[in-house]
Structures are given as C-alpha cells and as structure tokens.
Amino acid sequence: MSLSEQTKKIQTFIKEHHDPSKLTKKEVSDFDIQLIDCIVDHNHLYYIENKPIISDKEYDELFDYLKKIEEHFPQIITWNSPTQTLVGQVSQGFVQARHTTKLMSLENTYNAQDLKDWEERIKKFIDQKQPNYIIEPKFDGLSVELIYEQWNLKQAITRGDGRVGEDVTVNVQTIKNIPKKLKLPLDIHVRGEIVMPKSVRKEINKEREENGEIPFANTRNAAAGSIKLLDSAEVVKRGLLCYVYDILNPEILPNKKTDLDHLGFHTFKRKKTAKHIEEIIALCEDPETKKMLESQDSEFDGLVMKVEDEQQRELIWATDHHPRWAVAYKFPAQLAATQILSVNVQVGRTGILTPVANFEPVQLSGATLRRVSLHNRDFIKEKDIHLHDWIRLQRSGEVIPYIVSVITDRRTGKETKIHPPKKCPSCHEPITDIESHYYCTNPHCPDKIKQQIQHFVSKNCMDIQGIGESIVDLLVENKIIGNIVDVYKLSENKIQVQLRKFPGFGDKKVAEIAKGIEESKHKALRRLLNGIGIPHVGKKMAQDIASQMNDEWWMMNDMTNSEWLRSIYGIGEKSVQSITKFFHSKHNLKLLEQLREYWVNMDPKKYNDHINPNEAKWSFSITWSFDFSREMITECFQKNGYLFHESLTKTTDFMLIGEKAGSKKTKAQELWIQIYEWWDTIIKQFPFLKNIASEAKNKPTTQSLF
DSSP: OHHHHHHHHHHHHHHHOOGGGOOHHHHHHHHHHHHHHHHHHHHIIIIIIIIOOOOOHHHHHHHHHHHHHHHHOOOOOOOOOOSSSTTOOSSSSEEEEOOOSOOOOOOOSSHHHHHHHHHHHHHHHHHHOOOOOEEEEEESSEEEEEEETEEEEEEEEOOOOEEEEEBOOHHHHOOOTOOHHHHHHOOEEEEEEOOOOHHHHHHHHHHHHHOOOOOOSSSSHHHHHHTTSSOHHHTTTTOOOOEEESSSGGSSSSSOOOOOOHHOOOOOOOOOSSSHHHHHHHHHOHHHHHHHHHHHSOEEEEEEEEOOHHHHHHHHOBBBBSHHHTEEEOOOOOEEEEEEEEEEEEEOOOOOEEEEEEEEEEEEEEEEEEEOOSSSSHHHHHHHHEOOOOOEOOOOTTTTOEEEEEEEGOOOOEEEEEEOOOOTTTTBBEEEEEEEEEEEOTTTTTTHHHHHHHHSSSTTOOOOTTTHHHHHHHHHHHOOOSSSSSGGGGSSSSHHHHHHTSSTOOHHHHHHHHHHHHHHSOOOOOHHHTTTTTTTTTTTHHHHHHHHHHSSSSHHHTTTHHHHHTSSSTOHHHHHHHHHHHTTHHHHHHHEEEEEHOOOOOOOSOOOSSTTTTOOOOOEEEESBSOHHHHHHHHHHHHTOOOOOSSTTOOOOEEEEBBTTOOOHHHHHHHHOOESSSSSHHHHHHHHGGOOTOOOOOOOOOOOOO
C-alpha cells in the first residue's frame, strides 16, 4: 500500500471515529502503529526529501489525533512516538551532529477557537493571570542552530529530530548575512531560519522550468533543497539568507542589554505586542495582515504568538515536543481544485519537451490559472497524474503554479494515462530520451528557434525593444529570421521594406526595432552571455563570468578552460561541463563570429554596467515600487558609477524608497542609512534620473503592520 493510500485510509478512520475516547483498546492498538508509521513517513518526505504529498493542515490533523489518542490511552506512548520526538527528520546525506540544546517545534493553530483554547490552557499554569503577548511573522524556511566559539562560526546544524541534525557548516558559511565572526568573543549558540527570497526563487524557478526541472513549490523546499546540496559552489547561487531569532544559552551574555543585534546577527525587526487574545485573533484574521506579509521578499506562512514575560514562560514551560508558551497561527493554504482537460507538449529553447496540462480556469492567489507544467515523466509517475484527473493546485505569491496532489476520490474510471510524445510536436522530427526528459535535437525546429530568439531579445539579455513574442512568431513563421543572429538583419533596408508589408509594421514600429537593435550592440558582455542560451547559465552567472574576463579572446581561452571556470566563486561542476561543451560546438562558435561581424560587443571591458566594488562612488539599495521598473533605476545608477546592493547592509550608503515602504525602510533608519523617498528630493540629488522619471509622481509611503 502506498503512503497516499495509507494516508487516505487513516483519514477515513479519523472521520468515522472523530472522538478517540470512544475507541476500544483493540481499535487503538491496531490503529496506533499505523498512524505513527504514517506520520513518520510524512516527516521524512517533508524534512528530508522536501516533497510533501499532503498539506500542513492535513498533517496537523493526523498529529493532533495521535495526541488525543495518547491522552486517553497513555499506556501506549512510546519513546519513538512523533509526539515525543521529531521522528523521521534526520537523513543520511550529511554527517550527523548533536544539538547543544533541543530545538523544539511549534504547536499549530488555524482559527480563533484554537487560539482561545491555547490561552485557556496556558492561563491554568499562571493562576489565570492575563499574559501579555509578542506577535512575530512566521518564516517558511529551514531551522538551523549556529554554534560560535570565541567569536568564530564553528558549526551549523539543521533541526533534524530536535536532538540530532545534519552538519551543514560548509554550505551555511556561503550565506552572506551570517556573521563568520561576532562582535564579542563569546561561546554562543543561536537559532535561526534559513530562507530563500521570493525574488531569487522566482528567477531560479524560471531557469529550472527552462531546463525541464521541477520548480520549488515554496521557500521551505527551496531553502532545504539548497542547503543540502553537495556542491557548496552551487549553494552560493541560491541567494539564501538567515534570520536569527533566539539565543539558546543566554546565561553567557555579559549583560541583559546584549542582544542578537549587538552581536552582529541579521534579525527581522517587525513585531507587535498584544494584551489580550482578541487582539491576536483580530490581527490573524485581518486580510491586510496576510496581504502585507505576502508583499515582503521573504515568505511567511503565519504568525507566532509568544508569552512576553520570562517568569510566566518558566511556569508554563514546555512539552518534549513544543513550548507551551508559544503557538503558531497558520494562514489558510493557497490551494484550489480543478480538472485536467487536455495535455500538450511545449518545446523549450534548449529543445527540451515539457508536458503542460490545460484545465478548467480557476482563481488562486489573485490570479486566473489555466495551465500548469507537468515537468517530466518522473513527475507524472510520482504524482500518478492522468488525463481528466481532478488535481489540487498550489500557488504562493509569484510562484509558478504547482500540482500538489491528485484527488483520486473523484476518479470516474474515464481517466487515461499520459503518454510521452513520439515526435517533436513542432518539427515532427524524432526525439531523444535523456534521463527523465525528452529533447528535440533538430537545430531548425521552429518552436525551439522562437524560444531562443525570445530569450535573446528579452529584458535580461540584449533588451531589444519592439520585438515581442507575437512578432517573433510572425518573423520565424514567415522565414524572415531563423536564429538569434538573424535578429540583426532586421535593421537592413531590404528587410525593413519587407516588414512594412505586415499589419502593424508602420514606420514608427520599424524605426523602434532598428533603434533597439543598434543599442543592443553596445551592451555589456554579461547580457550576451545570458542571451546566447548556454545551459545552466543565467543572469547572475553570466555577470560573474564576464567580470573575470580580461580580453576578447574569451571564447577560445576562458570558456573552454575548465580550471579557470572552476576558479570563479559560485560556479559548480554541472555548469562547468555545460559551458565547455557549448563552446566546443562549431555551430555555436559560428553564431558568435556572425554576431561579431554585426559589431555586437564582445569586449568584457566595454559598456560594463556593473561596477567593481573597489571603484564604485557610492552604494545604494531600492525598496518598493516606482512608476517605472527598479531595473531601469538600477542600470541608470550603475552607468553613473554606483554599486547596487540587492539586500540592505551596513555598508550601503543610501536607499531610494518608493510607494508602500515596509521593513527595509525601518532597517535603513536603524542602520543610520541616508533615505531618499520624494521624487523632487531624489531627482535634485541625482539629476541623471530625469530621463526616466518624466512621468513620476510624488506619492506618500505607508508603514506596514509589523
């Protein structure tokens, strides 16, 4: 019996026997072992494989039922029960390490009544006194213990089962905002949460989709999957952050005023206080709370409530699994159910064939969804997806839609298997089977060419204005262009005459395209490296490679030199192999030589719009929205010699603030960083922005809830 079938059977039993006190001893003894095994297996999928097959709420229902059984039948409690220890959460991938202090989990609540019940329980321990509360956003990430000895970071251990975790020190040392040395010479142990910013995950998921890989469904999976990579150079590219929130051995602090910030840790400053549970309930149920947290670059899946008074915490104390004086309120899961109507196959720019399910339109997280990627045959097999199945979809913030599970209870028998394609759906040529993916290897495949050109002219690559998806389709289908080099033919007079014969190609449109093409010849080399379609090379890696080049002979000298590539911080072995293979291809070298003949910049020292930190005038950061893209602002500053900081640090000189500024503004104020937040002020200070700020309007900023 599969875990999915076992879980469904157990859920049915719980529905039929919702009051465990009415179970017989025989029913309990038969059911208890099954339930424990089921929870342990789900723990393993969630914490180790990072592939949960049930929602958090479904898991908590299983866990809560086990707790209720053990309350009524305490004689069945064993040491390996998930209520006693976090069973199933230690893998064998890394060396195991023991925690200095047990890292406990949090009890979850989902509604107002749960919160009232929690307050009622804790007040019994403090003689019915009314406690004050601290409310903090709950990160959706990976919990870790950081151990420092005499200033220096000595060890990092994942939570694991709370007592034993995995030693991930080498990978954690690549996280830039974790101090490698403290401001005080202390032997201290702290707890934090490793997260991947949503903006980073969005870029990584885009690349994973293009490479036929399954995108990260949420930040916890993204952080956990990244921190457990065997190649630390690959971890660097994941852009992880760590927020530290607890000192595990506070007795070693020199005085009560010494806190995490004084020691140099990165903390999340936003929190509120409440004097009554009704205040907490109002905040939890206010749609603006969730809306505000969703607008942040970190992902939160709820709120954490803590009793504020330390003496009351000691009286309330904790179970072996979780502290009683704290509780988590989980936001409702962003899930929707719909039915698959059809499946078609898309051709990517690398030739990878990706099955895509079309379904009945459904609203989820403020968007209307109609399609979702099925990724590859392994994903289809693992999820047991059939044509005409009903499915549960997940979408959080800007994350790509993801199939969480199939609703097998709704099957009618008319569902059919999804078969792999026999030929490329675009060019009808035979396809190649490589591992879990199918590829079209025909270099003249129309859909592959379209995808390659769309990527080449896109904003993060050559940024050629006026050439959108529909125009690329038209140009390829009419055989006007057949590869990325042919884009530069569009500025030739005879081609422009031909273009004017198509609807929508007036003089203005043709001139716009010609101007965009000419401007693209004078772009930084990093854009070209990103645009030519090297597998596993994205925007960030292209920039890192270009910054290390010295001359125009990079095609032959640098990009085929494995050792040189490995010397660049953040490039892993998989990328090295991909790059050298690409530049050993005669076809690819010929395309690059043709681009050179069109005078496309190949010099790594020309038009460099990313500043060397040692040469920058000032460093700056940006938060929230403006009337034009932040990328435009960033590039304008970089062209004028300023260094851009994606994340605010103590070395940032100033910050530009747009509409609805939140936590970054507060952090900037705490770090005494110069703030510019009114257009008149910004443009007076930086007159070179006038060209892109002609339509900007003065708008007041607002404070967030936390």
